Amino acid sequence: MAKGRYGDFGGQYIPETLMNEIHKLEDAYEFYKNDKQFNDELNTLLREYAGRPSLLYYAEKMTKDLGGAKIYFKREDLNHTGSHKINNVLGQALLAKKMGKTRIIAETGAGQHGVAAATAAALLGLECEIFMGKEDTIRQALNVYRMELLGAKVNPVTSGTMTLKDAVNEAMRDWTTRVDDTLYVLGSVMGPHPFPMIVRDFQSVISKEAREQILEKEGKLPTAVMACVGGGSNAMGMFYNFINDKDVRLIGCEAAGRGVNTGETAATIATGTLGIFHGMKSLFCQNEYGQIAPVYSISAGLDYPGIGPEHAHLHEIGRAEYVPVTDDEAVNAFEYIARTEGIICAIESAHAVAHLMKIAPAMSRDDIIICCLSGRGDKDVAAIARYRGIDLHE
């Protein structure tokens, strides 16, 4: 069995053509993660360019309105490029440079990871190509133009369901044609080892900061931390430094689409089964023959038929809880947090906010919840308007 296992989940199920390259990536990462100069450069970028540390914001109005637990938001939406994705791409793009690569490629769903990758590439002087499902290029047209402004080439993917999983397929295909000068900058805690580990490590800055910040503000750990989960990168980042704090509940909110019983869903933990796909053994939405199922969510960023292997493991051992949240609940939460706190968050993050609204009222005033706002919602405004029957086009 190869390295990179979380229980039985994980592994390196990829074509032979990529194996040497993936081992080189493992070696490079193992070296640079302990390299002082690399970490100094990365920390400078995170601080001076991305705007870290991100705020831990006490949502006083929501706390009062919901009438239960004290609510904090970890404001990843305030990062440069508007989401948590920048934490990972700065790390991986810097790693690419150290490895002597001149080109990065990336998949994107909502476009947040694509924008972040294009941004890092522009800053660090790397060529950048993005693979994005054609369906998503329509849903997120503004982000496509953003990536192009940043100098990236955006390839609309017309195979399969034309969404995130097909973008990953196409990025992997591209990488097998060009490993010498190219690093595939994967956007989530998924894919073959070492990606789930690398992305988790680069995103763990979220919980590292949040843990320090809450101890400083409240003098105690939270009752629960929560985040939305597609592949699961912001959730893994939000959970990681709390995993050993056994009393802190870890709650991942999956996109249930129109509901977990409708077939139009992307809730992998709720409806998926064990499988091997995109380089990893994990849980996937699939049929009895192992054909990957078309998934659906209003949120392009959560519209993925699998989940990162470490999440599958945290679920299996009972350390983290995963709950499905429907389109409707997410849109209501999107509107609620806008009206109540003056924050337009990403529709992805609104899935976590929706569940927060369900559990906070049942908790006591001594309880604290930290919810990760993984991104800002400017990109979603037109789609939400259309959801509400308003014919608004960008």
Add this chain to the structure above:
Amino acid sequence: MNKIHNAFENKKAFIGFLTAGDPTFEDSFNNIMAMVKGGADLIEIGIPFSDPIAEGPVIQDANIRALSHGMTTDCAFELAEKVRQNTDIPICFMTYLNPVFKYGYDRFFERCQKIGVDGLICPDMPYEEKHEAADVAQKYGVSVISLIAPTSEERIKMIASEAEGFIYIVSSMGVTGVRSEIKTDIGHIMEAVKKYAKVPAAVGFGISKPEQAKKMADLSDGVIVGSAIVKLVAQYGSEAPDHIYEYVKSMKDAIR
């Protein structure tokens, strides 16, 4: 008894691929029999997968056609069984690991043994991950075929020395599909393979023309052709068998 070695006995092997159920069960059966008649030495039957990451557009489309016509792993077994009832030619399945994993390794390889499917090729099962399937396959006398790529370099030793059935040499970087030119130094790879392998090695990815086939077969023990055949399937529909027969015959003649 595993028949793969028959494909290479005193000859250069021509290995032909098509996707099961593309576009229908009957068509793929007729096309396979046309390959056999044309002189193919081993048949690779693709079990379609929704997300074939190692395939170029030609075989991707074949997967979609087959799945949309209802092809399943069970139907692919029925197809292999029907082929086996008509010919002794060695047969390998080619698919991705998930359909095999989901079917259940024991159930899958037991049925291979029962029907007489001799091998399995999975492009997303590298050396490091092969044991969970290969150990079960061995129990049932089914060979899990190892792939070696232009980037394998020092990995060739460990892969080749454990290889069973035959070794699939991936001729080029990237995905399957017709290529005008193969730039990899196949002779150099073969030299390293021959040092460690106990089984023959055939070259695939990008081969479509008789002269390419001859060049590759001169350097190795055989050639594997997929996209060029699948293209004929897509182009000629129910008329495909005649064209496939002529094509396979011309390729086989070129490597004799």
